Amino acid sequence: MKVRIIDANHKHGVVIQDKQFFVRTTRNVRASPVRKMEAVMKKNLSFTLNGAPRQLAVEEDRALLWILRADLGLTGCKYGCGMGLCGACTVLVNGEAVRSCVTLADEVEGKEVVTIEGLARNGNLHPLQKAFMEHDALQCGYCTPGMILTAYTLLMKNKKPSREEILNHMENNLCRCGSHPRIVQAIQTAAVEMNGGK
Ligand code: FES
């Protein structure tokens, strides 16, 4: 019988296990002895994380989510679906919102990664962070880091998004608590503050 387990130390976070072998869900390949040897091969990854250079040895196909959460202790990005569908794991890579659960180490080599922990400046919360607090735009908060970073990429490109533009931009970030109306209000408030109150 197969049992689904979550293993933060596995390169993809999720494996399906039975008594004899492991199957990797993302490639659906049964692990042969060769693949097991490949699995332990590591690369030296260099990238910028929240403004500071970072270097660490990781498996080439380790997901960025586990590099951040398990290897570097930045637990702001969350593990939701593990398949790029919910947005809970969203971080910025070179200014674009990416799903860190399906982004591999190789894909961030030499790039700039920003997590929710890196959004505040000099101890001051980003206007989006403040607006989410003011509007109480969350319940459990699990989706919030991904929501804020996804909204950040909208406000970087569109200073005065309409309600419809906000809805379109955020529609692939899921909130199981149904906080969407307050999330939209928070993004509108942040947009006004970032525009100097206009
Ligand atoms: S955990 Fe990455 S998109 Fe859901």
Ligand code: FES
């Ligand atoms: S606040 Fe709970 S999932 Fe969004």
